[in-house]
Amino acid sequence: MAYSANKLQAAALRRLLDFDPDSGSEVIATLDPANSVKCLPFSAGIAAVLVGLFRSVGAGTVSSFRIFVSDDAAGVTNATNVVSHALGSAPDAVGDTIWLEATGEQLRAASATALYWGVKVTLATSTDECVLSISQYARHASNGLTADYIS
Secondary structure (H helix, E strand, C coil): CCCCCCCCCCCEEEEEEEEEECCCCCCCCCCEEECCCCEEEEECEEEEEEEEEEECCCCCEEEEEEEECCCCCCCCCCCCEEEEEECCCCCCCCCCCEEEEEEHHHHHCCCCCCCCCCCCEECCCCCCCEEEEEEEEEEECCCCCCCCCCC
16 A cells, blocks of 8 residues: 555644743633634534543643634634543643544534534643644545644
8 A cells, every 4th residue: 555645634623732821810722823814614524523632831730621612713703612621630740631522413412503613722820821623524535624734
């Protein structure tokens, strides 16, 4: 079988994102930094989304971690939470990692009008930071889902 460097990249949109909100309040993460867009569009072609949070700076805990849907890319119109992490153990040390996932069916069931999905995070301390891993799995492979991003 011939090697294909695009096989896994065509199966999902994947991004690693620096998240430094400078806030102790809930903040919508910017999932498309190249275009300064908070939320990503979703359609019937999405099978699932998976979001990982890796604590990279600080000693405060993660107070909330949610996947939500919205009618707009800013994440403010008819924003509806789909799933929230229970956060049973306080992820407060550098290197702590937590994960959250939602199926395409869960995203669509949360709101009949939503066209976008996003991530909300509350870091207890405004000086804390983390890295978010975003994976949006497609029902069918499509070129260009995952691509290099250099700012």
